[in-house]
Amino acid sequence: MSITAPTGFRAAGVAAGIKASGAPDLALVVNDGPDRAAAAVFTRNRVEAAPVTWSRQVVADGRVDAVVLNSGGANACTGAQGFQDAHRTAEHAADVLGISAGDVVVCSTGLIGELLPMDALLTGVDAACAALSADGGTDAATAIMTTDTVSKEAVCRADGFVVGGMAKGAGMLAPALATMLVVVTTDAVATPEELSAALHAATRVTFDRVDSDGCMSTNDTVVLLASGASGTTPSREDLAEAVTAVCADLARRLVADAEGAHHDIAVEVRSAATEEDALEVARSVARNNLFKCAVFGNDPNWGRVLAAVGTTSAAFDPGALDVAMNGVEVCVAGGVGADRALVDLTAREVHVTVDLHAGDATATIWTNDLTHDYVHENSAYSS
Amino acid sequence: MSITAPTGFRAAGVAAGIKASGAPDLALVVNDGPDRAAAAVFTRNRVEAAPVTWSRQVVADGRVDAVVLNSGGANACTGAQGFQDAHRTAEHAADVLGISAGDVVVCSTGLIGELLPMDALLTGVDAACAALSADGGTDAATAIMTTDTVSKEAVCRADGFVVGGMAKGAGMLAPALATMLVVVTTDAVATPEELSAALHAATRVTFDRVDSDGCMSTNDTVVLLASGASGTTPSREDLAEAVTAVCADLARRLVADAEGAHHDIAVEVRSAATEEDALEVARSVARNNLFKCAVFGNDPNWGRVLAAVGTTSAAFDPGALDVAMNGVEVCVAGGVGADRALVDLTAREVHVTVDLHAGDATATIWTNDLTHDYVHENSAYSS
Numbered sequence: 001m002s003i004t005a006p007t008g009f010r011a012a013g014v015a016a017g018i019k020a021s022g023a024p025d026l027a028l029v030v031n032d033g034p035d036r037a038a039a040a041v042f043t044r045n046r047v048e049a050a051p052v053t054w055s056r057q058v059v060a061d062g063r064v065d066a067v068v069l070n071s072g073g074a075n076a077c078t079g080a081q082g083f084q085d086a087h088r089t090a091e092h093a094a095d096v097l098g099i100s101a102g103d104v105v106v107c108s109t110g111l112i113g114e115l116l117p118m119d120a121l122l123t124g125v126d127a128a129c130a131a132l133s134a135d136g137g138t139d140a141a142t143a144i145m146t147t148d149t150v151s152k153e154a155v156c157r158a159d160g161f162v163v164g165g166m167a168k169g170a171g172m173l174a175p176a177l178a179t180m181l182v183v184v185t186t187d188a189v190a191t192p193e194e195l196s197a198a199l200h201a202a203t204r205v206t207f208d209r210v211d212s213d214g215c216m217s218t219n220d221t222v223v224l225l226a227s228g229a230s231g232t233t234p235s236r237e238d239l240a241e242a243v244t245a246v247c248a249d250l251a252r253r254l255v256a257d258a259e260g261a262h263h264d265i266a267v268e269v270r271s272a273a274t275e276e277d278a279l280e281v282a283r284s285v286a287r288n289n290l291f292k293c294a295v296f297g298n299d300p301n302w303g304r305v306l307a308a309v310g311t312t313s314a315a316f317d318p319g320a321l322d323v324a325m326n327g328v329e330v331c332v333a334g335g336v337g338a339d340r341a342l343v344d345l346t347a348r349e350v351h352v353t354v355d356l357h358a359g360d361a362t363a364t365i366w367t368n369d370l371t372h373d374y375v376h377e378n379s380a381y382s383s
Numbered sequence: 384m385s386i387t388a389p390t391g392f393r394a395a396g397v398a399a400g401i402k403a404s405g406a407p408d409l410a411l412v413v414n415d416g417p418d419r420a421a422a423a424v425f426t427r428n429r430v431e432a433a434p435v436t437w438s439r440q441v442v443a444d445g446r447v448d449a450v451v452l453n454s455g456g457a458n459a460c461t462g463a464q465g466f467q468d469a470h471r472t473a474e475h476a477a478d479v480l481g482i483s484a485g486d487v488v489v490c491s492t493g494l495i496g497e498l499l500p501m502d503a504l505l506t507g508v509d510a511a512c513a514a515l516s517a518d519g520g521t522d523a524a525t526a527i528m529t530t531d532t533v534s535k536e537a538v539c540r541a542d543g544f545v546v547g548g549m550a551k552g553a554g555m556l557a558p559a560l561a562t563m564l565v566v567v568t569t570d571a572v573a574t575p576e577e578l579s580a581a582l583h584a585a586t587r588v589t590f591d592r593v594d595s596d597g598c599m600s601t602n603d604t605v606v607l608l609a610s611g612a613s614g615t616t617p618s619r620e621d622l623a624e625a626v627t628a629v630c631a632d633l634a635r636r637l638v639a640d641a642e643g644a645h646h647d648i649a650v651e652v653r654s655a656a657t658e659e660d661a662l663e664v665a666r667s668v669a670r671n672n673l674f675k676c677a678v679f680g681n682d683p684n685w686g687r688v689l690a691a692v693g694t695t696s697a698a699f700d701p702g703a704l705d706v707a708m709n710g711v712e713v714c715v716a717g718g719v720g721a722d723r724a725l726v727d728l729t730a731r732e733v734h735v736t737v738d739l740h741a742g743d744a745t746a747t748i749w750t751n752d753l754t755h756d757y758v759h760e761n762s763a764y765s766s
Contacts, residue, residue, distance in 0.1 A: 047693030047701045047717070077689050079702075079718030112686020113719055213672045216694050218686075289596045289672070289753075290761050297762025303495020303601075306460050310430030311599050318430045319462075334430070335462030336496055370672075372755050378673050379680025 002153030004137035005164035006187035008032050008227025011136035013143030016124020018072030018110075018117055024143035025072040026124035029183050030097065030132055031065055035228030038064035039196035040105070041203050043220035049076035051106040052219060054086040058105050062192025064225055065103040068093050068128075069144050069181055070121060071168065073110040076218040085116050092122050096129045107181045107221045109146055109168060141166035144181055147259055147377060154249035158242040160232030161188035167250040180207065180254065182222040184246055187230035190239055198240040199224045206247040209279075212258040212368045214287040222247075255366045256348075260373030263295050265350045268364040272356045277314035278363035281354060284308045285365075292370035295350055300343035302330040305352060315358045322355040385536030387520035388547035389570035391415050391610025394519035396526030399507020401455030401493075401500055407526035408455040409504065411511035412566050413480065414448055418611030421447035422579035423488070424586050426603035432459035434489040435602060437469040441488050445575025447608055448486035451476050451511075452527050452564055453504060454551065456493040459601040468499050475505045479512040490564045490604045492529055492551060524549035527564055530642055530760060537632035541625040543615030544571035550633040563590065563637065565605040567629055570613035573622055581623040582607045589630040592662075595641040595751045597670040605630075638749045639731075643756030646678050648733045651747040655739045660697035661746035664737060667691045668748075675753035678733055683726035685713040688735060698741045705738040 004011050009031055016026040031038075040059040042052050058064060068089055075082045090104035108116070131139070141151040145168050152167040169180035190198070203222055224243065234242070255264045267285045272278035285291060288308040294301035302323045309321060323331035328343045350369075368374075387394050392414055399409040414421075423442040425435050441447060451472055458465045473487035491499070514522070524534040528551050535550040552563035573581070586605055607626065617625070638647045650668045655661035668674060671691040677684035685706045692704060706714035711726045733752075751757075 045690060045693040046695075046699075047689045047704070074686070077686055077714065077718055079716070082718075112684075112690065113714070113723075115719070215671055215673050215687075216690065218690050218693060288598055289757075290598050293758050293761035296758065299763060301495075303457070303460055304598075306430045307428060307495065307599065307601050310428040310601065312429075316429075321430070331460065331496070333462070335460055335465075336498075340496075370758055372758050374672075375676050375679065375753055375755050375758055378676035380682060 002137040002141055002155060002164045002166045003029055003183055003185045004134055005155045006162040006185050008187050008229030009185050010132040010134050011140040012128040012131035013139030014124055014127045014131055017120040018070055025070055026128055027069040027140035027143040028128035029067040029140060031225045031227050033227055035226055036063045036065050037190055037192045037195055037226040039192055039199045040223040041199060043217055045216045045218050047218050049074050049219040050078055050082035051075055051086040051108045055105040063103055064105050065099045066093055066097060067105040067183055067223060069107040071109050071144050071146050073108060073114055073116045074112045074219050075108040075116050076112040078115055081115060085118055093125050105223055109181055109219055144168040149257055152250055152253040154246045156242045156245040158238060161186060161230040161234055163242040163246045165246040165250050169254050180220055184224045187227050188239055189228040189233040190226045194236055195224050195226055198243045201240045202244040202247040206251040210251050210255055210366050211283055211286045258368040259377045260371045261368035262371050263350050263369040264348055265295055265367050266364050268353045270353060270355045270362045271359060272361040273315040273359035275361045275363055278361045280312045281309055281314045282363055282365035284312050286367035289370055296369040296371045298345040300325045300330055300340045309354060316356040320357040324353045326351055385520040385524055385538060385547045385549045386412055386566055386568045387517055388538045389545040389568045391570050391612030392568050393515040393517050394523040395511040395514035396522035397507055397510045397514055400503040401453055408453055409507035409511055410452040410523035410526040412450040412523060413515055414608045414610050416610055418609055419446045419448050420573055420575045420578055420609040422575055422582045423606040424582060426600055428599045428601050430601050432457050432602040433461055433465035434458055434469040434491045438488040446486055447488050448482045449476055449480060450488040450566055450606060452490040454492050454527050454529050456491060456497055456499045457495045457602050458491040458499050459495040461498055464498060468501055476508050488606055492564055492602055527551040532640055535633055535636040537629045539625045539628040544569060544613040544617055546625040546629045548629040548633050552637050563603055567607045570610050571622055572611040572616040573609045577619055578607050578609055581626045584623045585627040585630040589634040593634050593638055593749050594666055594669045641751040642760045643754045644751035645754050646733050646752040647731055648678055648750050649747050651736045653736060653738045653745045654741060655744040656698040656742035658744045658746055661744050663695045664692055664697045665746055665748040667695050669750035672753055679752040679754045681728040683708045683713055683723045692737060699739040703740040707736045709734055
């Protein structure tokens with residue numbers, strides 16, 4: 001159910017013919033109210049796709065009635081025509097649904113630098129409007145998949161209200177936001193400002209801490225819609241907690257389905273002077289290709305962890321660094337610790353901890369290993 | 384001949400038994416004078432290997448009589464014992480050569496986190512001292528190889544003086560300096576300050592602009608030795624030019640022999656507001672794994688170039704960006720340009736140009752593609 005688990009929402013997913021494969025490629029989410037409060041976060045990439053530019057304007061007034069999402073084309077680097085196509089998509093959906101185009105968010109994902117096949121897309125919008133259903137969440141989640149191997153949905157049932165979510169994204173998971181389209185719905189009563197606070201709190205510790213391959217997309221969008229249909233007005237804390245739970249669940253699913261990955265790696269930095277230091281160090285390790293290749297090979301090559309830590313400006317004494325891999329303290333005080341042969345990296349999930357001995361802050365970045373399959377999938381994506 | 388091409392130098396390379404394979408693994412370079420002026424640059428990684436810590440002290444007074452280099456072990460993250468081992472290596476070489484240990488630079492390369500087999504290493508120093516020869520440059524260049532497939536040497540014959548060099552490094556080529564050990568020799572007459580100026584000018588535009596995989600080593604060392612044996616005192620400009628020529632030649636050889644690479648990629652950024660902007664943009668593209676995979680697949684996926692440019696803080700208007708791949712303008716004014724099918728990426732060397740239309744500065748970073756062979760080589764290095 002996911003995005004249609006909260007009351008007040010309908011959704012659909014259809015095959016519009018945007019993808020050559022004929023797979024589902026167009027999703028629609030409609031908030032039937034009574035409220036239409038919304039908030040969103042977008043990619044921080046300065047080269048942003050046309051639908052991102054459009055949707056920033058839509059969300060600015062805190063009201064969103066519907067979201068149209070397509071896979072099969074990113075509509076990025078497509079110039080004025082691309083923006084007109086995003087606008088036209090919103091206009092068309094608004095006409096059919098009897099709402100205002102200025103309340104329709106548009107999201108796209110796929111290859112950069114190609115115009116969308118608008119005839120197919122608009123016909124798909126018609127079909128999606130006709131297929132809207134209070135249990136259409138899974139269809140919608142399926143229609144936004146690109147190289148994802150499974151659809152990604154999550155639900156959190158809180159005290160008197162429900163939060164649901166769907167996500168797509170498997171490659172290009174990134175620094176600021178993974179390459180992701182995410183729609184989160186709730187039937188809670190909340191103002192746009194309260195939704196924005198909850199969403200920013202959630203993304204800061206979930207999607208922002210997924211860094212599969214260090215690459216930031218042009219299209220990342222996370223939108224949160226509230227229908228108010230439950231009649232429950234949660235506290236700010238309860239709302240943020242439920243939204244964070246759904247985002248954390250989806251983020252973990254993104255890591256687990258990352259392109260070609262054989263391992264999901266949690267890089268936890270402890271005893272940092274500040275949370276920023278902890279994040280800088282964790283991200284440096286998470287982006288180190290040599291470390292990521294070693295994990296693929298089940299090789300506990302902790303020297304590569306230290307080499308990555310050493311490139312940061314975080315506060316630490318190189319002679320005080322400890323590193324553990326799956327609980328084995330392979331590096332103690334910057335030097336050789338336990339026998340690296342004791343580390344077993346054969347399981348999918350790998351935990352690396354770096355102790356900076358410089359304070360009380362901690363942070364974890366999730367990443368993936370660098371594999372033959374990653375290279376294979378990404379060496380022939382556009383051709 | 385390389386490092387023994389300038390007069391006043393002897394070198395040797397021997398098999399000391401540090402490498403399990405029995406391949407040559409210990410090199411020695413001696414400056415017979417009459418001068419012993421020297422300068423060096425080292426890794427900026429804060430987790431630096433013991434020989435780097437030792438050698439910084441040696442070079443501080445501008446005099447170096449000899450350089451001992453070993454492959455088969457990095458002597459990094461080896462604590463107090465590692466520093467004692469580096470010191471002991473210098474002491475031993477000094478005793479045999481009748482010089483001061485404080486004038487002996489030590490360089491190591493190989494796996495991090497293992498102590499060196501000192502008995503084998505010191506016996507190897509004896510053998511290398513006995514084998515010193517005025518034509519031993521190639522033997523020395525061979526003995527410092529790790530995953531290198533070819534030894535790397537270069538010579539520049541200038542007006543009245545000669546500069547020679549050798550380098551090792553194939554993986555972990557890096558931001559600040561590639562993982563490299565480099566020795567450059569000259570028979571010019573020059574003060575340590577003049578050598579330092581020439582070496583910094585050279586590395587800034589050569590080794591610092593090689594970024595094969597974004598990873599910075601704990602052991603990078605580039606040392607420049609001057610014997611004065613030619614009797615020629617070049618101008619500062621002529622000296623810098625000749626040193627830069629040798630460093631550029633060696634840097635290009637490092638890229639050409641990078642681990643598992645199928646393509647050498649020049650990322651040239653033009654019309655930047657500042658050289659720093661040009662470098663930031665070029666490095667961002669050069670480190671983008673999705674772009675690097677695409678080049679491996681001969682796929683002119685210019686959207687990934689723009690996505691990488693968009694993550695930087697350089698001055699540019701996203702709607703003004705042009706991108707060319709091997710001369711084909713695939714992206715014009717931030718949108719679709721020439722048909723990407725016109726781009727032929729089958730040759731080893733690939734040129735990508737990004738025009739920011741924001742000023743007059745330009746810079747080029749050399750990198751490599753991300754291949755199955757890179758993943759393979761680096762997934763089983765320490766085990």
